[in-house]
Amino acid sequence: MKVIQCAAFGPPEDLRVEEVDDPLIQPGCVRVDVRACGVYFVDALMVQGLYQFRPTPPFVPGTEVAGVVTEVGEGVTGFSVGDAVMGAPGMNAFAEQAIVPVRALRLIPKGLSFAQASGFYQAYSTAYFALVHRARLQPDETVLILGAAGGVGLSAIDVAKAMGARVIAAASTHEKLELCRAQGADEVILYSEEDLKSRAKELSGGGVNVIYDPVGGDFAEPALRSVAPEGRYLVIGFAGGEIPRVPWNLILLKQCQVIGVNWGGWTMSHREENEALFASLREWMEAGRLKPVEPTLYPLEDLPQALRGLLDRKIVGKAALSLE
Numbered sequence: 001m002k003v004i005q006c007a008a009f010g011p012p013e014d015l016r017v018e019e020v021d022d023p024l025i026q027p028g029c030v031r032v033d034v035r036a037c038g039v040y041f042v043d044a045l046m047v048q049g050l051y052q053f054r055p056t057p058p059f060v061p062g063t064e065v066a067g068v069v070t071e072v073g074e075g076v077t078g079f080s081v082g083d084a085v086m087g088a089p090g091m092n093a094f095a096e097q098a099i100v101p102v103r104a105l106r107l108i109p110k111g112l113s114f115a116q117a118s119g120f121y122q123a124y125s126t127a128y129f130a131l132v133h134r135a136r137l138q139p140d141e142t143v144l145i146l147g148a149a150g151g152v153g154l155s156a157i158d159v160a161k162a163m164g165a166r167v168i169a170a171a172s173t174h175e176k177l178e179l180c181r182a183q184g185a186d187e188v189i190l191y192s193e194e195d196l197k198s199r200a201k202e203l204s205g206g207g208v209n210v211i212y213d214p215v216g217g218d219f220a221e222p223a224l225r226s227v228a229p230e231g232r233y234l235v236i237g238f239a240g241g242e243i244p245r246v247p248w249n250l251i252l253l254k255q256c257q258v259i260g261v262n263w264g265g266w267t268m269s270h271r272e273e274n275e276a277l278f279a280s281l282r283e284w285m286e287a288g289r290l291k292p293v294e295p296t297l298y299p300l301e302d303l304p305q306a307l308r309g310l311l312d313r314k315i316v317g318k319a320a321l322s323l324e
Contacts, residue, residue, distance in 0.1 A: 001019070001020060001021075001022050001095060001096040001097050002017055002018070002019060002095065002096050002300060003017070003018055003020050003060045003092075003094060003095040003096070004016070004017060004018075004060060004061065004062070004094035004095070004300065004303050005017075005018040005020075005058055005059075005060060006046075006047045006057055006058060006059050006060070006061055007057055007058045008057050008058075009047065009048055009049030009054075009057060010047070010048065011048065011308075012044060012047060012048075012303070012304040012305075012307035012308050012311070013304045013308070014047075014304075015047060015061075015303060015304050015307075017300065017301050022097055023092070023097060023098075023099045024099075025071050025072075025073045025099060026073050026099055026101075027073050027074040027075050028073060028074070028075050028076060028101055028102055028103075029073045029076070029099045029100060029101050029102065030069050030071065030072050030073060030076060030079050030085070030099075030100055030102060030105060031069070031070050031071035031072075031073075031097060031098075031099055032065055032067040032068065032069060032070070032085060032087065032097065032098045032099075032100055033067050033068045033069075033070045033096070033097060034065045034066075034067040034093070034095060034096055034097060034098050034323050035066055035067040035068065035114040035118075035322075035323055035324050036065070036066045036067070036113075036114040036115045036117070036118035036297075036320050036321060036322055036323065036324070037062050037064065037065050037066075037093050037094055037118055037300075037320060037321040037323070038062075038063070038064035038065070038066075038093075038118040038119035038122070038123075038151070038295075038318075038319075038320055039062075039119075039295075039298070039303070039306045039307065039310065039318075039319040039320055039321060040063060040064070040119075040122070040151065040152075040310075041150070041237075041239045041310050041311075042063065042237075043061050043062060043063065043094075043307060044307040044308075044310050044311050046061050047061050047307070055091060059091065059092075060091065060092040060093075060094055060095055061091065061093070061094055062089075062091070062092065062093025062094035062095070063088055063089070063090055063091065063093055063122065064086070064087070064088050064089075064093055064118055064119065064121060064122050065086065065087060065088075065089065065093045065098045065100065065118060066084075066085070066086040066087075066108060066114045066115075066117035066118040067084075067085065067086075067098070067114065067323075068082065068083070068084055068085070069081050069082060069083040069085055070097075076102055077102075078102065079102060079105065079107075083107060084107065084108045084114070084117075085100075085105050085106065085107055085108060086105075086106055086108050086112075086117040086118060086120060086121050087100040087101075087104045087105035087106065087121065088100075088104045088121055088122050088264075089101070089104060090104070094300065094303060094321065096300075096323060103271060106121060106278055106282075109281075109282045109285040109286050110285075110286045111285060111286060111288075112285065112292065113294070114324065115294060115295050115297060115320050115322060116292045116293075116294060116295070118295075118320045118321075119151050119292075119295055119318045119319075119320055120155075120292055121278075122263075122264075123151050123152050123154075123155035123318075124155045124158070124159065124281055124290070124292070125263055125274075125277060125278060125281065126152065126155070126236065126261065126263045127152070127155045127156040127158070127159040127160075127212075128159055128277055128280065128281055129261065129263040129266065129277060130156070130212060130234050130236060130261040130263070131143070131156065131159055131160055131163060131165075131210070131212070131234075132159075132163070132277075132280075133277075134232075134234060134259050134261055135210045135232045135234055135259065137160065137163055137165050137209075137210050138165070138209075139163060139164030139165060140164075140165075141165050141166070141209035141210060142165065142166040142167075142168060142204045142205075142208045142209050142210070143156075143160045143165050143166070143167055143168070143208065143209065143210040143211070143212055144168045144170065144200050144204070144208040144210070144211045144212070144223065144226065145157055145160070145167060145168070145169050145170065145185075145212045146170050146191075146211070146212065146213045146214065146215045146219055146223060147170075147171065147213075147214050147215040147239055147240075148169035148170055148171050148176075148180045148185065148188075149169070149171040149172075149173075149176030149177070149179050149180055149316055149317065150214070150239070150317075150318075151295070151317070151318035151319070152214045152236065152237070152239075153169070153171075153180075153212075153214060154179070154180070154183050154292075154293055154317060154318065155292070156212045157169060157180060157183045157184055157185055158183060158184065158290050158291060158292065159290070160212075161183075161184040162284055162289040162290055165210075166186050166187075166204075167184065167185045167186050167187075168185065168186065168187045168188070168189060168200060168203050168204065168208065169181075169183075169185035169187070169188050169189070170188070170189040170190075170191045170196060170200075170219075171188070171189075171190070171191070172190070172191060172192045172313060173190070173192065173316075174190065175316055176316050177190060179293070179316055179317055183291070183293065184291075187203045189203070191219065195222070196219060196222040196223060196226065197222040197223070197225045197226045198226075200223070200226035201226050204226070204228070206228065207226060207227055207228030207229065207231060208226055208227055208228060208231060209227075209228055209231050209232070210231060210232045210233075210234065211223050211224070211226070211227055211231070211232070211233045211234060212234050212236060213233065213234060213235060213236055214236035214237040214238075214239055215237075215238070215239050215240040216235075216237065216238035216239070216240045216241075216242060216243060216244045217238065217240025217241055217242045217244060218240065218242070218244075219240065220244030220246055221244065221246050221247070221250075224246050224250055224251075224254075224256075224258075225250060227254055227256050228254075228256075229254050229255055229256070230254075230255050230256060230257075231254065231256045231257075232256065232257045232259055233256060233257065233258045233259065234259050234261050235258065235259065235260050235261060236261050293317050293318060295317060295318035295319055295320040296315055296316075296317060296318065296319050296320070297320055297321070297322040298319065298320070298321055298322070299321065299322060299323075300321050300323055302321075303321060306319045306321070
């Protein structure tokens, strides 16, 4: 089968398509004939050796797939050959076949294409976990979403709107903000030209209740300064490249909460709760409350271009590899 191989840490352009033996099925796993792979910013960091988890080269990157079950391993229940599934194997996703543990596998909800499904499980579960479980976002509250036109940000817009909240989306170009509005954002901030703190406070009537931040970097402090008293700041990730340092006196004076969000880590010790979490997402999806965007599609061999587009902030919305 064909895979994308990372032979050594380096820029995405060093990745190559290789022919390898089909992977062996493992107990508690299924074999998936991959139809689409989600492409994330974390993938671009991992192949450069810049992510917190550094696999030893050579390895096959990629964390999320959607496709059809072709074989079930020993001890597997709940899945059969022919099922349309999506899952997060954590590694080895950029390939024609993937071996996925059943704990990280889900049947694709009705209404999702393979391309949409390949970027649904991780992004939407993170958004739901962050906004429902961690922030306890209320229908009458306002949430500010940074990096809102990326795959993670668009999922957060969708979940927040499904919860009845008011959404302010911040992004770096007019094109990206148009996509945010199409996804349901009530207000937008062009933070390449506008002052994030003052504009967020103006649009929220004095301060935002919840901040959803997958970016970090230089935007963290102005975002924190825009939070309302007793607001909540959700730390999702650091796509901006730098882990921010903020004045702790702001947290004291505003009496706000800074809340870490590590959905992947939480799932390891809360498997039943995670099953319930995804059941809620499935119900919302099949009831029409969620509207995931169609990603920009690339063939397998064009993964380097997709990752470069993410690093250079040129991709608007989500990205995925199509193997159909």
